[in-house]
Amino acid sequence: MIPPGATIGIVGGGQLGRMLALAAAPLGYRCHIYAPGEAPPAAEVAARxxxxxFDDAEALARFADQVDIVTYEFENIAAGPLKALGEHSELHPPPRALEIAQDRLAEKRFVLELGGRPAPFAAVDDRAGLDAAMAGIGTPxxxxxxxxxxxxxxxxxxMAPGDADAAWAAVNGAPSVLEGFVAFDGEFSILLCRGGDGRIxxxxxxxxxxxxxxxxxxxxxxxxxxxxAIEKGARLASAIAEALDYVGVLAxxxxxxxxxxxxxxxxxxVHNSGHWTIEGATTSQFENHVRAICGLPLGATALTAAGAEMRNxxxxxxxxxxxxxADPAAHLHLYGKGEARPGRKMGHVTTLS
Incomplete structure (x- = not known):
């Protein structure tokens, strides 16, 4: 157990790190942010x-030596240096989860091994491979x-085979995965938290x-x-967490x-689709992530209202x-970012029903 008063190291300085630090403070933890750039959003609310x-193994090791436990809020980090960081401080979630999630092909194959069902897919390593994948999967x-x-x-x-050249150029010829379109009824996410004792x-x-x-x-x-579908998704998500010996929030x-x-x-x-839990659940995803990585009992996840909606x-x-x-039912969260570029997440608002 990492007791209150300890320092949590967070790799990544975006809004997820910011909300983790805000959730850690009431439990008595300090947070130390590690990220490139100057004064990222998470740094504004952290102790250090x-x-x-992200790929500087020596700097990450020095950072790990200054904290009591490490977590991360951004998965596009080289797994190698992060794994080496784990030699200096306890690290959650496990690096293997990061390695799998960073590679769409490895991720889909891992899920298949657990009995899950992804959309039809094929590996694409070169331009000829894209033609072969389209022959098997079709378009769109x-x-x-x-x-x-x-x-x-x-x-x-x-949308048609004639789009292949433009699509290949759009991904800069990088190793890719071709996925068949799915006629779905809607999208949902399973948010869970697993403690070190295996409780989910x-x-x-x-x-x-x-x-x-x-x-x-x-x-x-x-x-x-x-x-x-949600019941089946919850079973698969729990199986993923068990297979990885996962600790923390998984989406x-x-x-x-x-x-x-x-x-x-x-x-x-922690995940964007779980931001509603700050006001909409007894224990938010951010607080339970802190509880899990520090070895504390996990909090209840029941709804605090009949429903909630989060809008980015x-x-x-x-x-x-x-x-x-001006809306008394709205809960505003601004992330402290500078330029409001198109497509950039600047904050979110949650409304409880």
Whole structure:
């Protein structure tokens, strides 16, 4: 057990790190942020900040020596240096979860081994491989880089075989995965937290709506028609956590297709679709992540209201803050970022019903 008064090291300085630090403070923990760049959002609310590159193994080791336990809030970090960091301080979630989640092909194969069902897919290593993949999967389809893709980045749609050249150029010829389109009823995510003792708690599964590859809103409870798919998704997510001996919050995204749950991707960290838990659940995903990695008992995950909706504030939408604050049912979270670029998550607002 890591007792209150200790320092939690967080690799990554974005809004997820910011909300982790805010959740850790009431429990008596200090947070030390490690990230590139100057004064990232998480550093504004943390006790300490170290500026360093994610692939600088020596700097990460020095950082780890200054904290009592380490976690991360961003999975596009080289797994090698992060694994070496674990030799200097206890690290959760486990590096193996990061390694699998960083590679879409490895991720899908791992889920298949556990009995999960992803959308139809094929590996694409070169331009000829894309033609072969399309011959097997057909179009429409979506080409995704195996690594470093999030919020719609590193992706290209192929509506017909004639789109292949443009799609291959769009991913810069990087090793990729071709996924067949799925006619789904909706998207949802399973959010769970697993403690070091193996206990797992789950939150209500939110229905997620994406626009342009970016999460627009998450709503709980999900439609009743999603219930069979959610039950199957929860079983698979729990199996993933068990297989990885996972500690902390894990998010697994699914497509609901009839009563089936088609695996989309997993995130070995706190997740955007769980932001509603700050006001909408007895214990937020951020607090339970802190509890899990520090060896504390996990908190209850029951809803605090009949339902909740979280909406991301993207780009200039953050300028709507006066109107949002005028709504007594709204809970505003601004991330302290500078330029409100198109597609950039600047904050979110949660409304309880």
């Amino acid at each position: 900040f170290t500026r360093g590159a 389809a979506i080409l995704k880089t195996r690594r470093l893709g999030y919020d719609g980045k590193g992706q290209a749609r192929l 708690v789950l939150w209500d599964a939110p229905r997620n709506v994406h626009e342009g590859g970016i999460l627009r809103r998450s709503t709980v409870p999900a439609p009743a028609t999603f219930a069979p 697994v995204e699914f497509f609901a297709v009839g009563g089936e749950a088609l695996f989309n991707e997993m995130a070995p960290r 504030l993207i780009g200039a939408e953050a300028d709507e803050w006066p109107a949002i604050l």
